[in-house]
Amino acid sequence: MTPTFHAIHPLFGAEVQGVDLSRPLPDAVFAAIADAFERRSVLLFRSQAVDDAAQVAFAARFGPLETVRAGAVGGGTHLITLTNVAPDGGILPPTHEQTLHGLANRLWHTDSSFKAIPALASLLSAREVPPEGGETEWAGTRAAFAALPDELRRRIDGLTVRHDFAHSRAKVDPDLAVAATRAAFPPVTRPLVRRNPLTGEAALYLGSHAAAVDGMGVVEGRALLDMLTRHATRPEFVYTHRWRPGDLVLWDNRATLHRGRPFAAGLHRRTIVRATIADPAGRLAVAA
Template identity: 50%
Template sequence: MTAITPLHPLFAAEVTGLDVSAPISDAKFSEIEAAFRRHSVLIFRDQRITDAQQIAFSERFGALETTKVGTVGAGSKLIVLSNMDAGGTVVPPSDRQVLNNRANQLWHADSSFKAVPAKASMLSARIIPSKGGDTQYISMRAVYRALPDRLKRAADGKVVIHDYAYSRSKVDPALVTEEERAAVPPVRQAMVIDHGPEFGCSLYLGSHAARIEGLSEGEGRALIDELMAFATEERFVYAHKWRPHDLILWDNRSVIHRATPFEGASEKRMMVRTTIAGDAPTLTAAA
């Protein structure tokens, strides 16, 4: 029997009694989908799945993005987040994989740098370190509900430029190649997304948010920084400590996340991600 247990007062739940590698009836999947809409983050424990099984389960939620150029798994439906080479040896700290992993330690929403950003992500823990390397999540719906009226007024109706090169430059100015810059140029996103009467609005920000249309660079950065300082207060955060074979699904349009550091020079970590594509630009869902 499938059970859904909340893990945080605001969002996130654990799903037990479900094997995602086995056939799932439409009725059972509807139950999972409803829980996902409600909780934004779902944790499925002990899912010993193959890449093909992860893809099949992910595709129940929608078409998958194809991994962009410059990322391990480029051109496929999988993103491999790892600090190892093809032979399983830990790579040096200067390796692009490690630098990109460091960038993932900044709060972000996956694919917010795309014109039609991702709907959701699914991450499978294949190899985890003995400590660290956890993932933290923030409910941006809860954040928006709690915003002081002054900040709501400041955020509503704003358009933010999200830029992959901007976020990666925080780690290393040379991290993004010219090919990547051409593939993912800056895009316009709504700062506030309306999810309808049942769930309300969410703040849509993160490390890719570079500037705000209609404001000077200084004014825009000041507003983004103030909103992010509020959003990252501990009360909005669910911190997930990974176990082997955990599988997590989260809503990229109402949740931001980040990885936490670990001893990457000596410990191995490999996660496999599938990304469920969005079906519309955020500006069509602006508050």
């Protein structure tokens, strides 16, 4: 088993061929994949017949796995199921809380930036996909940072940002930002620019959970975050993935933004399963 890597975007991302993730990988093969992950940020694996156990086993080789929050499908386990399918096999109504949380995934974000321990990586497995729509887009925030003017890079390097789960959910529906949500996930402080510990490359670290810039007024801080998000998600920095059943995508949450695209959720079923790898090295103090 020898992996090969083929670029899927000029600036980041690679398709990995020659591996079978349904069984354990030899150490040398995993090391090659881990190195590509650090350097390419997004890795695509096609036609992988993985079950839940195989997905968890592969993800866990990158680090400790998050436990899914209570109330989500898969709460208390290491896999969250993102689906519009109801327990009885029908399709969930558009007003269902699970559907509304799914809408929040259509905002540019990086997973778990609002948690005390943020996410290192996510591994998404396509189990059932609609015939059209429902793509996922990734933006390479290392390339985006490198493309900023020198003066702006210097100005924002060292700034910190408050990330808040309730802030992002309120963009979809104010009823999702209830007191229990705020109590479970109080705001946390994150650097606006993060560096890869192996390569030293810097990346913008922002997204829908980013609520305010420390030391700036609300209007000024929001204007800066919105401008940087628009810059980071320009077409030249974005890879759009059209899902096929059996696709797995692994991505670096430290160096990308991502979002889901709309599909006819009232007509077509979609079920994808995600494991999230925690990043203890990225932990910063929870904001007061």
